[in-house]
Amino acid sequence: xxxxxxxxxxxxxxxxxxxxxxxxxxxxxxxxxxxxxxxxxxxxxxxxxxxxxxxxxxxxxxxxxxxxxxxxxxxxxxxxxxxxxxxxxxxxxxxxxxxxxxxxxxxxxxxxxxxxxxxxxxxxxxxxxxxxxxxxxxxxxxxxxxxxxxxxxxxxxxxxxxxxxxxxxxxxxxxxxxxxxxxxxxxxxxxxxxxxxxxxxxxxxxxxxxxxxxxxxxxxxxxxxxxxxxxxxxxxxxxxxxxxxxxxxxxxxxxxxxxxxxxxxxxxxxxxxxxxxxxxxxxxxxxxxxxxxxxxxxxxxxxxxxxxxxxxxxxxxxxxxxxxxxxxxxxxxxxxxxxxxxxxxxxxxxxxxxxxxxxxxxxxxxxxxxxxxxxxxxxxxxxxxxxxxxxxxxxxxxxxxxxxxxxxxxxxxxxxxxxxxxxxxxxxxxxxxxxxxxxxxxxxxxxxxxxxxxxxxxxxxxxxxxxxxxxxxxxxxxxxxxxxxxxxxxxxxxxxxxxxxxxxxxxxxxxxxxxxxxxxxxxxxxx
Numbered sequence: 001x002x003x004x005x006x007x008x009x010x011x012x013x014x015x016x017x018x019x020x021x022x023x024x025x026x027x028x029x030x031x032x033x034x035x036x037x038x039x040x041x042x043x044x045x046x047x048x049x050x051x052x053x054x055x056x057x058x059x060x061x062x063x064x065x066x067x068x069x070x071x072x073x074x075x076x077x078x079x080x081x082x083x084x085x086x087x088x089x090x091x092x093x094x095x096x097x098x099x100x101x102x103x104x105x106x107x108x109x110x111x112x113x114x115x116x117x118x119x120x121x122x123x124x125x126x127x128x129x130x131x132x133x134x135x136x137x138x139x140x141x142x143x144x145x146x147x148x149x150x151x152x153x154x155x156x157x158x159x160x161x162x163x164x165x166x167x168x169x170x171x172x173x174x175x176x177x178x179x180x181x182x183x184x185x186x187x188x189x190x191x192x193x194x195x196x197x198x199x200x201x202x203x204x205x206x207x208x209x210x211x212x213x214x215x216x217x218x219x220x221x222x223x224x225x226x227x228x229x230x231x232x233x234x235x236x237x238x239x240x241x242x243x244x245x246x247x248x249x250x251x252x253x254x255x256x257x258x259x260x261x262x263x264x265x266x267x268x269x270x271x272x273x274x275x276x277x278x279x280x281x282x283x284x285x286x287x288x289x290x291x292x293x294x295x296x297x298x299x300x301x302x303x304x305x306x307x308x309x310x311x312x313x314x315x316x317x318x319x320x321x322x323x324x325x326x327x328x329x330x331x332x333x334x335x336x337x338x339x340x341x342x343x344x345x346x347x348x349x350x351x352x353x354x355x356x357x358x359x360x361x362x363x364x365x366x367x368x369x370x371x372x373x374x375x376x377x378x379x380x381x382x383x384x385x386x387x388x389x390x391x392x393x394x395x396x397x398x399x400x401x402x403x404x405x406x407x408x409x410x411x412x413x414x415x416x417x418x419x420x421x422x423x424x425x426x427x428x429x430x431x432x433x434x435x436x437x438x439x440x441x442x443x444x445x446x447x448x449x450x451x452x453x454x455x456x457x458x459x460x461x462x463x464x465x466x467x468x469x470x471x472x473x474x475x476x477x478x479x480x481x482x483x484x485x486x487x488x489x490x491x492x493x494x495x496x497x498x499x500x501x502x503x504x505x506x507x508x509x510x511x512x513x514x515x516x517x518x519x520x521x522x523x524x525x526x527x
Contacts, residue, residue: 015395017229029236036240043255051107058098065095068271083144090136100176101125106193118183128175137215205246230273237266324348380405386423402445410524422495426461433465459520
């Protein structure tokens with residue numbers, strides 16, 4: 001028996017990145033590398049000392065990482081994964097560790113810093129900071145694909161998050177105490193509050209660079225989601241920062257300012273992406289909900305009106321049929337039946353039956369081809385509109401899309417809303433058919449072309465899913481026939497009715513080597 005497939009929510013921890021997002025991330029990483037190459041020759045160029053730089057910068061980093069941590073904790077409450085918990089606590093650690101770092105920084109709030117800081121205190125806090133943050137990324141990278149969901153937790157997420165936050169606060173307090181109380185026992189990284197001890201600082205900086213590269217490599221080989229992609233960008237910014245910092249000979253040089261700014265840029269990217277993508281997802285869900293509610297209300301109104309109309313129209317011929325049938329029975333019970341009267345009653349029953357049939361036929365006439373509600377439209381535009389609507393669904397189910405829309409297709413005359421529903425139904429069926437596929441790529445291919453011989457526009461939807469059983473191929477368009485456990489069996493039937501009402505055809509066939517091909521053929525024309 002195949003394993004049940006767990007549906008993942010539309011979150012950044014599960015959504016795969018789009019090609020546009022991948023290109024943007026690569027451009028940013030390339031820009032960071034160029035900045036590193038251009039900055040290294042001037043890393044020790046003396047610049048004016050600005051004592052407010054560190055408090056302002058690290059306040060921004062702290063608020064940035066606190067917000068990012070809160071957003072990641074929120075995602076953890078939805079999909080309870082240890083990996084998400086680790087990275088959320090990693091951002092919380094950074095947001096907290098920069099506070100004693102800024103307070104103890106010489107000249108920021110006091111000539112030698114606050115908290116009883118010594119010469120090495122701020123430097124050691126910097127090392128603790130840049131060891132702890134990559135460690136959280138390493139744990140995330142190792143655990144993110146091993147998590148199976150909420151069943152791994154025996155405690156409520158509130159309890160888990162509460163204890164993890166308490167542990168992070170305790171760690172930050174402990175590291176701050178170590179850095180201040182054991183200042184004289186620390187390695188001599190700084191000669192004074194300004195000048196660095198070049199050799200120990202260089203060795204320590206290169207070790208930090210190596211340590212920061214570890215999560216970068218792990219994430220590169222284990223990347224799956226939008227979150228993974230932008231954590232890679234952040235890690236690249238960290239690597240640029242610690243590499244520049246390794247070659248410094250004193251504070252307040254060009255490299256000192258530049259490296260700290262790169263750190264802020266890296267973490268800010270993750271926050272901006274979390275906010276923008278979360279907003280986009282909520283907007284998509286809101287649009288979908290509004291559209292579903294509108295469609296449901298429209299269908300309900302249409303069904304109520306149709307039911308009332310059918311009940312009213314059919315009731316009259318049915319009443320007449322019953323009355324004539326009773327009359328015929330009474331005539332037949334007479335001693336000498338009047339056959340002419342019986343024949344007349346039976347003929348009236350036949351006529352009333354035809355009238356009832358015409359009423360039912362009137363219901364079907366709603367799908368018959370006429371000019372009412374139909375406009376000239378570009379078939380490619382309808383397909384693109386549907387693909388935009390289902391973008392999140394495609395990414396959530398890890399479906400790759402190949403689009404081959406032929407330019408210059410002739411216009412169609414049709415009901416845009418009905419054709420939209422047809423394509424939406426076909427694409428969602430294709431996504432559903434590939435939901436359980438784990439041993440091959442989930443590929444959706446959509447093509448449009450013009451058939452010269454028939455002057456028809458052909459839209460093809462191909463998937464690599466489970467395909468159609470041979471015995472069911474001729475039945476999938478029948479009303480109330482379905483192969484889904486939760487299907488109603490009317491979607492494809494309605495789709496075929498709509499396409500045929502437009503003078504077209506809807507055909508299904510097996511794809512090679514896997515999946516199904518659905519072809520929508522519509523006649524071209526203009527109003």
